[in-house]
Amino acid sequence: MGEFLNFISNNLANFWTYTGFANATVGHLIMILVGLVFIYLAVAKEFEPMLLIPIGFGMLIGNIPFNMEAGLKVGIYEEGSVLNILYQGVTSGWYPPLIFLGIGAMTDFSALISNPKLMLVGAAAQFGIFGAYMIALALGFDPMQAGAIGIIGGADGPTAIFLSSKLAPNLMGAIAVSAYSYMALVPVIQPPIMRWLTTKNERLIRMQPPRVVSHTEKVMFPIIGLLLTCFLVPSGLPLLGMVFFGNLLKESGVTRRLAETARGPLIDVITILLGLTVCASTQASEFLTFDSVLIFMLGALSFVIATASGVLFVKFFNLILPKNKKINPLIGNAGVSAVPDAARISLVVGLEYDPTNYLLMHAMGPNVAGVIGSAVAAGILLGFLM
Amino acid sequence: MNKVKIGMLLSLALMLGLTSCGEKEVNTKLVLNEVLIENSSNFQDDYGVHSAWIEIFNKSYTSADLAGYLLKMSNQPGDTATYFIPKGDVLTVVRPRQHSLFWADGQPNRGTFHTNFVMNGATATWVGLYDSGKKLVDQVVIPASALKADQSYARVSDAATEWEIKGASTNNYVTPSTNNKTLEGNAKMEKFQNHDSVGIGMAITAMSVVFTGLILLYICFRAIGKASVSVSRKRAMKTKDVTSMEEAKEKKLGEAPGEVFAAIALALHEHNDMHDVEDTVLTITRVKRSYSPWSSKIYTLRETPKK
Numbered sequence: 001m002g003e004f005l006n007f008i009s010n011n012l013a014n015f016w017t018y019t020g021f022a023n024a025t026v027g028h029l030i031m032i033l034v035g036l037v038f039i040y041l042a043v044a045k046e047f048e049p050m051l052l053i054p055i056g057f058g059m060l061i062g063n064i065p066f067n068m069e070a071g072l073k074v075g076i077y078e079e080g081s082v083l084n085i086l087y088q089g090v091t092s093g094w095y096p097p098l099i100f101l102g103i104g105a106m107t108d109f110s111a112l113i114s115n116p117k118l119m120l121v122g123a124a125a126q127f128g129i130f131g132a133y134m135i136a137l138a139l140g141f142d143p144m145q146a147g148a149i150g151i152i153g154g155a156d157g158p159t160a161i162f163l164s165s166k167l168a169p170n171l172m173g174a175i176a177v178s179a180y181s182y183m184a185l186v187p188v189i190q191p192p193i194m195r196w197l198t199t200k201n202e203r204l205i206r207m208q209p210p211r212v213v214s215h216t217e218k219v220m221f222p223i224i225g226l227l228l229t230c231f232l233v234p235s236g237l238p239l240l241g242m243v244f245f246g247n248l249l250k251e252s253g254v255t256r257r258l259a260e261t262a263r264g265p266l267i268d269v270i271t272i273l274l275g276l277t278v279c280a281s282t283q284a285s286e287f288l289t290f291d292s293v294l295i296f297m298l299g300a301l302s303f304v305i306a307t308a309s310g311v312l313f314v315k316f317f318n319l320i321l322p323k324n325k326k327i328n329p330l331i332g333n334a335g336v337s338a339v340p341d342a343a344r345i346s347l348v349v350g351l352e353y354d355p356t357n358y359l360l361m362h363a364m365g366p367n368v369a370g371v372i373g374s375a376v377a378a379g380i381l382l383g384f385l386m
Numbered sequence: 387m388n389k390v391k392i393g394m395l396l397s398l399a400l401m402l403g404l405t406s407c408g409e410k411e412v413n414t415k416l417v418l419n420e421v422l423i424e425n426s427s428n429f430q431d432d433y434g435v436h437s438a439w440i441e442i443f444n445k446s447y448t449s450a451d452l453a454g455y456l457l458k459m460s461n462q463p464g465d466t467a468t469y470f471i472p473k474g475d476v477l478t479v480v481r482p483r484q485h486s487l488f489w490a491d492g493q494p495n496r497g498t499f500h501t502n503f504v505m506n507g508a509t510a511t512w513v514g515l516y517d518s519g520k521k522l523v524d525q526v527v528i529p530a531s532a533l534k535a536d537q538s539y540a541r542v543s544d545a546a547t548e549w550e551i552k553g554a555s556t557n558n559y560v561t562p563s564t565n566n567k568t569l570e571g572n573a574k575m576e577k578f579q580n581h582d583s584v585g586i587g588m589a590i591t592a593m594s595v596v597f598t599g600l601i602l603l604y605i606c607f608r609a610i611g612k613a614s615v616s617v618s619r620k621r622a623m624k625t626k627d628v629t630s631m632e633e634a635k636e637k638k639l640g641e642a643p644g645e646v647f648a649a650i651a652l653a654l655h656e657h658n659d660m661h662d663v664e665d666t667v668l669t670i671t672r673v674k675r676s677y678s679p680w681s682s683k684i685y686t687l688r689e690t691p692k693k
Contacts, residue, residue: 119604122600126593130585134584143575224607232602
């Protein structure tokens with residue numbers, strides 16, 4: 001009997017070594033707390049719930065402590081585990097292009113086609129990427145890591161994940177969380193910069209209403225867009241190819257079912273898998289480092305630089321534009337590709353100063369140009385640094 | 387008739403394109419990369435024997451299978467030895483940018499990677515690689531007595547066009563089953579670190595490319611937009627019986643903003659909506675669906691078997 005009890009107690013003691021309680025570290029607890037904060041912000045404050053719920057819960061999944069020596073095949077970094085299999089979409093880089101397919105199928109480029117000069121605003125905002133790249137270099141990151149960190153300034157989660165999985169896989173967790181967090185915080189980061197860099201008169205500028213764009217123009221846009229941008233930057237093909245393909249599905253008018261799948265069920269499935277697995281990869285041992293702190297700081301800076309460069313570019317552009325074609329600099333912030341949040345902020349800030357000046361459609365131009373611009377920038381970084 | 391002609395032309399172009407692609411792939415994927423003839427103390431096989439070897443490199447970014455390929459060797463015209471690379475061995479698949487090594491030891495019973503011929507460096511040696519369709523993929527001639535013991539004849543770097551003798555100096559070593567030119571650092575990174583440590587060069591270059599791409603798009607769509615406005619203006623002129631272009635421009639015909647169309651659409655909707663007040667009235671209308679074989683139920687049903 002005593003021997004049997006001994007066997008039971010040994011078994012229980014052995015089992016204890018497998019539990020999360022026995023393997024928990026302070027790092028795990030901190031990361032679980034961060035995950036809970038994200039879930040709270042998403043549920044209670046409705047801060048980008050589509051992003052923050054998978055991010056927060058992914059952090060919980062990724063930080064359940066377990067005995068790493070046991071070979072249980074449960075961790076995201078353990079080959080053959082379910083999470084590891086799902087994570088391959090991130091490491092091999094095929095989730096982000098599929099997200100871009102959905103983005104293309106849901107984006108209306110008419111605002112941009114009707115006023116194509118807004119493309120330049122989208123290009124100017126990409127300076128956030130290269131500003132952050134320069135600061136990251138100054139802080140001691142190597143060029144590949146700096147490129148991966150800089151892309152946070154593109155305000156494009158899938159692009160950031162795609163590029164970091166190629167250039168700096170070890171920093172991907174921090175970069176992805178940083179990119180998505182700041183995308184959720186766009187309503188907090190951008191308005192003060194927009195107000196600070198513009199005068200009251202500039203904020204009141206009324207822009208000409210966009211003209212109606214014909215179906216032919218809408219069909220031509222993805223085709224010409226793909227050919228021009230990818231001939232220039234072939235390394236951007238996975239992202240640009242998919243975004244323009246998705247857009248052609250939408251605009252051709254003859255592939256409604258495919259477009260609906262791309263912008264509906266497909267993008268939802270991939271968003272769930274991408275958000276969850278990327279954030280499950282933020283294991284405390286990998287994530288809680290000084291580099292992550294620096295990445296978060298650089299991420300914030302890149303958003304600030306991107307917003308400021310977009311607004312300042314519009315002000316500069318206005319100097320050469322005729323009086324009746326001036327652009328309201330409040331849409332300059334929309335050059336970052338957080339679609340459609342950045343454009344919505346242009347609208348909200350614009351309405352504060354003139355309740356009848358609706359800037360949303362105008363801001364959608366640079367906003368979608370930003371999507372193209374950040375994908376082109378990612379392609380350039382990939383081409384130069386890989 | 388025209389459509390048939392266009393269809394035939396397109397099919398022909400497609401066939402030609404596919405044919406040329408196919409040939410190109412066969413010719414370029416696998417290359418002979420390095421050959422060592424006299425092996426006295428160099429790389430040894432799994433049996434611990436030093437034999438001559440031939441290295442093949444897959445220069446593509448997809449796997450290539452050597453099964454069914456032929457390795458041929460000749461020391462004099464008219465006397466060619468042929469080794470058929472056996473099928474059914476998974477190891478014959480060469481991964482992207484990787485190498486495969488064959489021992490020219492005349493011992494094919496020792497495995498897939500042991501050829502049935504031996505090599506002799508006294509005279510010039512020709513080595514050829516043929517695909518399973520007996521098409522020549524790559525060939526090399528090793529000059530007579532050019533190589534000393536443990537020296538190899540190799541491409542300067544993997545798949546490069548120029549060949550050189552390796553093993554003659556300490557900096558230029560023999561590289562069986564590995565890259566012909568060992569990369570001892572990340573050249574691209576070093577270039578950036580040396581010439582652009584601040585990142586300003588990258589910022590200027592990359593921003594120029596981003597701007598160039600979007601400026602090109604801008605120019606294109608400015609022209610397309612103008613053409614589109616011109617077409618709609620002509621249509622508007624026709625409907626409004628305006629003949630003078632100046633008048634049309636003055637009246638901004640064909641340039642109506644989206645808001646106007648939205649207002650018209652809303653007004654039409656309001657006008658046609660019969661049940662905006664009496665919303666409890668149920669109207670049953672026949673819905674017409676256009677036919678598509680993709681959604682047709684007929685094609686998903688099995689036909690009754692007939693005798």
